Amino acid sequence: xxxxxAVAAAVPxxxxxxxxxxxxxxxxxxxxxxxxxxxxxxxxxPGLLPPTKDPSLSPDxxxxxxxxxxxxxxxxxCNQHSFAAQLRPWKLSEATPQVFRVVNVGPLVSTRMACPPxxxxxQAFVTMAGKPYVVPYNASRPIVVYAPEALxxxxxxxxxxxxxxxxxxx
Numbered sequence: 001x002x003x004x005x006a007v008a009a010a011v012p013x014x015x016x017x018x019x020x021x022x023x024x025x026x027x028x029x030x031x032x033x034x035x036x037x038x039x040x041x042x043x044x045x046p047g048l049l050p051p052t053k054d055p056s057l058s059p060d061x062x063x064x065x066x067x068x069x070x071x072x073x074x075x076x077x078c079n080q081h082s083f084a085a086q087l088r089p090w091k092l093s094e095a096t097p098q099v100f101r102v103v104n105v106g107p108l109v110s111t112r113m114a115c116p117p118x119x120x121x122x123q124a125f126v127t128m129a130g131k132p133y134v135v136p137y138n139a140s141r142p143i144v145v146y147a148p149e150a151l152x153x154x155x156x157x158x159x160x161x162x163x164x165x166x167x168x169x170x
Contacts, residue, residue: 026042026044026142028040028042028142028144030092030093030095030096031092031096031099031144032092034146035146037148037149038146038147038148038149039146039147039148039149039151040144040145040146041144041145041146041147041152041153042142042143042144042145043066043142043143043144043145043153043155044142045066045137045138045139045142045143046139047139047140049157052159055162056161056162056163057159057160057161057162058159058160058161058162059162061137061139062136062137063159063160064136064137064157064158064159064160065134065135065136065137065157065158065160066134066135066136066137066143066155066156066157066158067132067133067134067155067156067157067158068087068100068133068134068135068143068145068153068155069127069128069132069133069153069154069155069156070085070087070102070127070128070133070145070147070151070152070153071125071126071127071128071151071152071154072108072125072126072150072151072152073123073124073125073126073152074108074123074124074126075121075122075123076110076121076122076123076124076126077110077115077119077121078113078115078116078119079110079111079112079113079115080110080111081108081109081110081124081126082108082109082110082126082127082128082129083105083106083107083108083109083126083128083129084104084105084106084109084128084129084130085102085103085104085105085106085128085129085151086102086103086104087100087101087102087128087133087145088100088101088102088103090146096141096144097138097141098135098138098141098142098143098144099144099145099146100133100143100144100145100146101145101146101147102128102145102146102147102148102151105148105151108126109129125152125154134158137157143155
């Protein structure tokens with residue numbers, strides 16, 4: 001009986017791995033390979049997200065945005081750290097609308113406050129200075145970002161409130 005149970009327990013795992021194999025690979029043939037010294041980051045947004053538990057948030061993906069967060073891991077102290085860079089749209093063709101390139105990357109900078117003597121340096125994700133870079137949510141196309149090898153890309157999903165608010169005319 002234990003053997004039957006082991007086989008029955010393995011069936012869902014086999015089905016799950018078969019389903020994972022059935023997911024089509026992302027076709028990146030329309031995108032150029034990264035240049036030497038650079039990496040290509042790809043974000044494939046999920047088409048369906050679990051429903052939000054907050055009834056005030058819009059379930060409509062047209063109301064959502066994706067924040068692209070460019071950064072790098074660095075050894076930091078108690079000061080604020082960042083680096084200058086620019087995230088620019090890169091128009092390859094009509095078939096590749098969400099392509100970006102990180103350019104003009106500057107050195108890591110920080111405030112110069114004295115840190116407590118007992119506070120050790122730590123590894124942290126230091127983000128690019130400036131305003132957040134936000135793009136529309138579009139699950140039908142990947143977001144592709146080319147950046148120098150030392151940089152990393154993270155992203156955050158922003159959902160809007162369900163109901164718009166009235167502005168006040170003065």
